[in-house]
Amino acid sequence: MSARAASAAIAVASSASSARSESVVASPLVAIYAIAASEGMSIDIAGGGELELALAAGVPAERIHFHGNAKTDAELARAIEVGIGTIIVDSEDELDRLDRLVPAGRRQRLLLRVIPGVEAETHASMSTGGADSKFGLPIPRVGELIDGLRDHDRLEIAGVHVHIGSQILNVEQFAEAVEALAPVGGLDVYDLGGGLGVAYHEGERAPSVDEYLDRLVGAAEAHLPADATLMIEPGRSAVARAGLTAYRVVVVKRSGRHFVAVDGGMADQLEIALTGQRFSAVLANRADEEPDVTVQLVGRQCESGDLLIDGARLPSPRVDDIVVMPATGAYSYTMSNNYNGALRPAVVIVADGVARLAARREEVADLLRLHAPAAEHDWSAPPR
Numbered sequence: 274m275s276a277r278a279a280s281a282a283i284a285v286a287s288s289a290s291s292a293r294s295e296s297v298v299a300s301p302l303v304a305i306y307a308i309a310a311s312e313g314m315s316i317d318i319a320g321g322g323e324l325e326l327a328l329a330a331g332v333p334a335e336r337i338h339f340h341g342n343a344k345t346d347a348e349l350a351r352a353i354e355v356g357i358g359t360i361i362v363d364s365e366d367e368l369d370r371l372d373r374l375v376p377a378g379r380r381q382r383l384l385l386r387v388i389p390g391v392e393a394e395t396h397a398s399m400s401t402g403g404a405d406s407k408f409g410l411p412i413p414r415v416g417e418l419i420d421g422l423r424d425h426d427r428l429e430i431a432g433v434h435v436h437i438g439s440q441i442l443n444v445e446q447f448a449e450a451v452e453a454l455a456p457v458g459g460l461d462v463y464d465l466g467g468g469l470g471v472a473y474h475e476g477e478r479a480p481s482v483d484e485y486l487d488r489l490v491g492a493a494e495a496h497l498p499a500d501a502t503l504m505i506e507p508g509r510s511a512v513a514r515a516g517l518t519a520y521r522v523v524v525v526k527r528s529g530r531h532f533v534a535v536d537g538g539m540a541d542q543l544e545i546a547l548t549g550q551r552f553s554a555v556l557a558n559r560a561d562e563e564p565d566v567t568v569q570l571v572g573r574q575c576e577s578g579d580l581l582i583d584g585a586r587l588p589s590p591r592v593d594d595i596v597v598m599p600a601t602g603a604y605s606y607t608m609s610n611n612y613n614g615a616l617r618p619a620v621v622i623v624a625d626g627v628a629r630l631a632a633r634r635e636e637v638a639d640l641l642r643l644h645a646p647a648a649e650h651d652w653s654a655p656p657r
């Protein structure tokens with residue numbers, strides 16, 4: 274399914290159950306922001322850089338929602354300056370900061386992020402709603418803060434936000450998070466976050482968008498005010514299956530194991546090392562051949578943990594074969610980095626048989642540009 278089709282499916286499904294659809298954060302590309310905005314979605318951002326990308330995509334500022342547990346003064350000031358729609362407040366320090374930064378005569382719409390105390394059944398690094406999470410505020414404190422800010426002239430608490438994590442395959446956990454919000458009743462907006470998981474490989478089953486929304490809306494009907502606006506923030510479930518990564522085989526080696534090494538790795542596919550996510554692979558240039566070997570598909574970065582697939586079944590790979598890993602549209606490009614001097618890959622978006630470049634391939638000149646100040650100093654001598 275394309276990102277556009279996935280987002281349309283979510284928008285249609287959610288309007289059928291009178292919920293409001295929301296944003297993509299798993300693929301913060303100008304092109305994806307523009308596609309999501311054209312589908313009527315709002316856009317979540319998680320930092321000042323993503324704010325600039327969303328603005329560059331032409332997303333109206335009032336449709337941008339600013340998340341993050343450690344927003345700086347400069348980021349908040351910029352968001353306020355451009356007229357951002359909603360800021361999701363993660364701490365009391367952030368509230369104090371907003372009190373200082375929102376100018377007289379302006380009313381800033383806020384949601385308070387709560388800790389629902391739901392330990393999501395997913396990798397620990399993707400679980401964000403447990404009692405010890407670094408994200409959000411304890412529910413009793415949220416109630417007090419809402420009461421305290423009721424008559425504030427510049428800060429408007431429109432509602433609360435909850436996000437229990439990512440790659441969640443058990444819809445009951447979303448219902449638990451909704452139930453946890455019941456004590457903070459009487460608000461206009463309940464933003465229920467993202468987190469719906471994706472089936473990445475054979476044998477994995479993910480809930481459908483309908484199953485997910487039915488459970489979410491069912492829990493909201495049971496525990497939240499009937500006239501409240503519900504929002505969701507699908508990331509992974511909207512874009513993961515819309516993307517694939519193509520690598521070229523560089524080395525085939527039978528040493529301790531049968532290794533197939535490609536011209537990328539954890540510098541462009543960090544999620545595997547971070548979360549243990551398991552992907553599948555095919556040889557695009559020999560897709561009609563039956564797999565006959567089990568190989569360690571590895572990247573080229575200097576870590577044994579740079580293992581793209583542990584035990585990939587492929588037709589005996591050869592140098593220059595093209596290995597394609599499907600369902601890598603979420604959290605890959607956004608986590609790409611320059612480890613070992615790797616250059617970020619290009620991103621090409623294909624629709625109706627037409628390929629368009631969404632982000633160009635990084636070049637050595639891009640890498641060197643950041644280090645230009647080094648040329649101003651003589652590093653062999655102590656600073657004067």
Ligand SMILES: Cc1ncc(COP(=O)(O)O)c(C=O)c1O
Nearest residue numbers: 436439440467468506507508509
């Ligand atoms: C606040 C918030 N909302 C939504 C999402 C999207 O989650 P997912 O991609 O799992 O749908 C994230 C992901 O990090 C997030 O932090």
